[in-house]
Amino acid sequence: MIFSYRIGDRWALNNIGVPVQGGRLTLLTGVENKLFGLLGGILAGLFPIEEQEPFPQIEDLIQDFTGSLKVTEGKLPETAIYLGPDPEKHLLFSRVDEEIFAQTGRKKELEQVLEAFCLQEMLLRRKISTLSGGEKMKLALSIAFSKSVDCLVLHGVLPWLDREGKLRLIAKLRGKLVEGRSVIVLEQEIDELKRIAHRTLYFNGSQIVRFDDRLHERSQVEMKEVSERIHTELGGMGESDEILRFKGVGFSYENRGTGDFALNAVSFTLHGSKVYGMVGDNGTGKSTIAKLILRVLKPQEGNIYFLGRALPLFKRGEIVKSVCYVGQFPEQHITLSTVEQYRTRARKMGNTLSEQMLGRLFPGEKSYPVSQLTPLQMKLVLLLSSIHADTRLVILDEPTWGVDRRGEIELLEVFFHILRKVKSLSLLIISHDIGYIERLNAEVLLVEHGSVSWFPRTDSYTDSSCGVST
Template identity: 20%
Template sequence: MTSSIVFDHLSFSYQNTTAPALQDISGEMTRGSFTMVMGHSGAGKSTLCCAINGLVPRFLRGDYAGRVMVEGMEAAKNSVPDMARVVGIVLQDFEAQLFSTNVELEMAFGLENQCLPRTDMEERINIYSQMVGLKELLRRDTATLSGGQKQRLAIGSVLAMETPVLVMDEPTTDIDPEGRRHILSLIRRLRTRERTLVVTDLDAEAAVQADQIWLLKDGQLLAKGPPVEILTDSSLIESCGIRPLATVALFQAMNWPGQPLTVEAAAAEIENRRLLCPRRPECRTISVLAPGKVILETRNLSYRYPAGAINALNEIDLTIHEGDFVAMLGQNGSGKTTLAKHFNGLLKPTAGNMLVRGRPVNNYRRHELAREVGYIFQNPDHQIFAPTVREEVAFGPRILGMDRKALERNIAEALDATGLSGFEDKNPFLLNRGERQRVAVASILAVKPAVIILDEPTTGLDYVHQRDTMEMLKRLNQLGHTIIVITHAMWIAEAYAKRSILMKEGRILLDGPTSMVFSDEAMLAAASLAPSDLIRLRNRLGLAAMTLTDMVKELKSEAVPPGSF
């Protein structure tokens, strides 16, 4: 096997930073192989990707030592456009890299740079738009594509360049489950071609099909090996900030033999070895919600964007109660965010009513509403502006005219709840993404709104930070705040939300206790969603529990003891 990419003692630290981003990375990826690079956020995954096509150190500068050879070219010694002949890279922020007016021009851009004649371009665009499933959309404006389609276009436009090496930095982040499934299946199909594939991902479920997994931690290559070796070591991958495979974790917790990597393998294993008596799913007891006072209510609410041809929301009737912990689920464009923006009056219904504590939002002054409903946007960088964390967090309460004493107390409480005590005088722009996200949450918390809405609070965070964020929300919920989370991450809804609302095409498809909603896989599929592996296994086994610990408890009470088969 010839090697395609060779890392030779590569070390790199970014300008003006002390901690190295990569330390002494050595290893090789053979031609045609598929390597999954995993690790916590800040582990150096993106830096590693950028080192393959020379963006590190040619564009992102810093101290560089060692070398990277890609198809016989030394990355640091060639310009990025020259490296583009052998390396195609899909960068992390897929929205920002789409640049052209329509789909076919986007796919043509790289080919134009390669000076391909028009007929060849047409042929390539034909082949690769077919492969990424955008054949019918060649003339579409890229801005009108869904998230998953945009990501596939970003991939397709790089694929069309037919480089021997293809690098994708977190191609499934920030995409709804259906879009994610499309991309994973695309990666699976790409495996059969003679291309070296390097993909980073935060999720172990995506890594099952790789040839090799490289595990990064704090810039160091901690381990590498085939999935069966790496993914079965739950404690190792958890120490790298990755959520362990549900199937492996369950089998280990139950002390069952075997280490299945997929739900199908796990179910087969359980059946073959008769690890469980057959159970009937109907028997499981499903929790019921205990609603408090109504705080948000929509009556027959419809909304159409000013330039829109169809309603973004259709006759929504919904009540949210004090103390609820709600997950709003659905594909991109299903109306989740549009609906949530009505809750704090950012959007006004085209028809119907939006009531907060029984009073129409129109009757509220802006600052009154801000005290009732806080809204945290997906990207913390869309709101951070102050030179210190304290001033950033103080902005909301100060503008609402809170007196000095209450202000100080609220800031301290907000920082404490978000784990940012001690960060008061730090510059928020120098914090990492997870910390900036928490600053954004703290800045809303300091106002003490009764309801807190979070739009994709876990995007760009690794498992550990996701869990921390959600645990924090759980504490806030216990303190009496109503929490509404818009998310694509199914496990977050499963493990934390008491109630889930399923949306599709501007309507509510299903609304009920999370354990009930996630039992209905057909309905989830209708909304283009699918439960996580853990819950799929739970549904197959007919359990009621929603978390691994609870599942183990439930199973322990009735499992056949190991050794009896």
């Protein structure tokens, strides 16, 4: 299929060729900009949408999706499903059983839908708001794979999945290919997908070209280089005092009903001037630990100490200055409309570090509307607007979500520049991308079965395969 897509008076995508063929999987990787996201929606028949009436207030927000499409060769699939990188945008109801029934029309055997990605039957009675990000993505995938369509388009789903989920996804994709369906996957984590892809293509920001393994290899070298610079800078910060300690911490979500999640007697210690990674299956409590550190949640047993003091003794403002958190869904934490407003706020609060770093990354007189930022840029805005000279711990929760290889390196480059302006700082990365954590040479914490333990090697981390073989 060859197509062009016009936005306003310009061709945003011109003569784009993507194989759309039954029983074939096309893998697209490359620059993760707005056009990359548009590609998936166009191929699934979502865009362009028809503009019913002009609304000047939202014209800038919808102009990318109300363009004009010109197909010069081939045709769009008759029926298609698109699943994007934010699972919450695909889940509209309160409870899991309501969501499955609404999207599939099944009144019975709802548990069979969940089985597609090894989700337990007890989840049917759970509120979707209580699911982890990974569980939400598995639910969205389970629903998508339960439908019979000509073409399946997936964009950015892998960062949400643990090892079990990734193995299951590969198996389900193979099943769709055997059925003769067309599959298009837009991803940055491509190593496993390349094994089953019939074509792997690269999007350079405006055009699709042949994929070159050397680009992938070069990014890995650059990642290693920036990682080494970070560790060198950390090594020059002197003694690594204790900054965070969990001692016998227990926590459970009482409103989850049957199968409540729990952290049981969790104990671990983080020191200053270190890089840490936290891994584990979906729903085991990685993000819950972050919320406990931020005092969004309170432990029901045990104690948490920060900088040698019991965490409850800290005022909210002290926590905000000492711990910088960038979450899974950056847009949920954005409270201002433009980057310029964040710079102004930093200046008024006397946060010189934040003001300087925002000015360095977003230079000039432009206001930079948040609505026009990429996921990477939103993560950087959150990081730089939250950083202080007194910050001692930065937590990046699923930092590879919505970010290409170049973006991963840029994020670490920004962290490196922050390191050069503070006295002592540690980094905690919560991620399912084991390779990313390994390339950072991080000390690894494994969360499983309600406990946390130090993990000697990231490359030996595996989870149960749910009966899936590779």
